[in-house]
Amino acid sequence: MIIDSHVDTPTQLIRYKRNIGVVNQEGQVDFPRMKAGEVDGAFFALYTPPEMKGAEATRHALEMLGATYDACDEYADVAALAFSPDEVAQNRAKGLISVMLGMENAEPVGESLSLLRAFYRLGVSYVTLTHNADNAVADSAAEGTRWGGLSPFGREVVAEMNALGMMIDLSHASDKTFWDCIERSAAPVVATHSCCRALCSHRRNLTDEMLKALGEKGGYVGINFYPYFLSDRFDEAKAWRPGVSEIVDHIEHAVALAGVGHVGIGSDFDGIDDCTPEGLGDISKSRLVLDEMRRRGWAEKDVIRVAGQNLLDVWCRIVNCSE
Numbered sequence: 001m002i003i004d005s006h007v008d009t010p011t012q013l014i015r016y017k018r019n020i021g022v023v024n025q026e027g028q029v030d031f032p033r034m035k036a037g038e039v040d041g042a043f044f045a046l047y048t049p050p051e052m053k054g055a056e057a058t059r060h061a062l063e064m065l066g067a068t069y070d071a072c073d074e075y076a077d078v079a080a081l082a083f084s085p086d087e088v089a090q091n092r093a094k095g096l097i098s099v100m101l102g103m104e105n106a107e108p109v110g111e112s113l114s115l116l117r118a119f120y121r122l123g124v125s126y127v128t129l130t131h132n133a134d135n136a137v138a139d140s141a142a143e144g145t146r147w148g149g150l151s152p153f154g155r156e157v158v159a160e161m162n163a164l165g166m167m168i169d170l171s172h173a174s175d176k177t178f179w180d181c182i183e184r185s186a187a188p189v190v191a192t193h194s195c196c197r198a199l200c201s202h203r204r205n206l207t208d209e210m211l212k213a214l215g216e217k218g219g220y221v222g223i224n225f226y227p228y229f230l231s232d233r234f235d236e237a238k239a240w241r242p243g244v245s246e247i248v249d250h251i252e253h254a255v256a257l258a259g260v261g262h263v264g265i266g267s268d269f270d271g272i273d274d275c276t277p278e279g280l281g282d283i284s285k286s287r288l289v290l291d292e293m294r295r296r297g298w299a300e301k302d303v304i305r306v307a308g309q310n311l312l313d314v315w316c317r318i319v320n321c322s323e
């Protein structure tokens with residue numbers, strides 16, 4: 001079982017009208033390729049670009065949400081939405097791929113807790129607080145100048161997400177936003193698609209202290225497959241690309257700090273253009289990461305945890321905290 005904590009497929013559904021019921025030559029995710037790779041589910045991110053603001057962002061998120069619903073309706077014999085860990089298990093028992101919903105960039109919520117609750121009721125299970133711009137909720141890793149972490153409204157968002165059982169996703173967040181959430185959130189927090197800064201210096205990767213704190217809080221990090229986040233050796237010339245070996249290096253580093261129960265896979269497929277790691281051209285190949293872990297002597301029970309069980313477990317913990 002593989003459960004991926006972050007793919008950007010909804011953007012592809014509306015931008016390129018991708019039919020995800022068939023094998024595509026473009027992009028990295030569709031239902032047949034998930035099936036071929038034994039990927040049982042993925043969080044589909046409703047991604048709003050940083051330059052899109054206000055009502056336009058809200059409309060954009062709703063359009064992606066609708067397109068994702070439509071795709072699941074059209075291919076109801078292969079996939080179904082899952083709004084809870086229980087529904088993932090139910091879908092799996094029926095042999096269906098689970099499509100979970102996340103929102104990447106809280107801009108569509110504006111400054112309204114009612115909108116946050118509405119998106120939750122529509123099935124959005126996590127919110128990545130920012131993308132590459134500071135917004136009304138929090139500062140981002142790419143800017144990080146507006147609030148010095150969470151905004152006053154962002155603190156209300158954190159409390160409300162705790163109450164609802166929504167996952168607070170800190171990928172893209174500034175370091176200060178990260179630490180504010182570690183301090184303020186009553187529930188574990190997650191980073192759905194992030195790597196380790198000790199192995200690759202990108203500002204958006206997590207420091208050792210952050211990985212440790214994430215684990216101690218019962219949270220989760222999904223290791224990202226984007227070559228720029230995996231290795232400082234990767235550059236514009238693209239003469240060399242990181243592959244499964246570098247991905248497993250990040251997994252092992254994160255496990256050493258956060259613990260084996262707190263790490264998973266958050267590929268970022270469909271959000272990385274055609275810049276994929278060596279040998280991992282699409283989601284059907286994600287399983288090669290697990291093969292590399294086995295080759296390095298990982299116990300099968302731990303491979304299973306990283307492949308998806310940890311993500312479902314943290315989701316359960318966060319839901320339980322709300323009850």
Ligand SMILES: [Zn+2]
Pocket residue numbers: 104171172193271
């Ligand atoms: Zn992202």
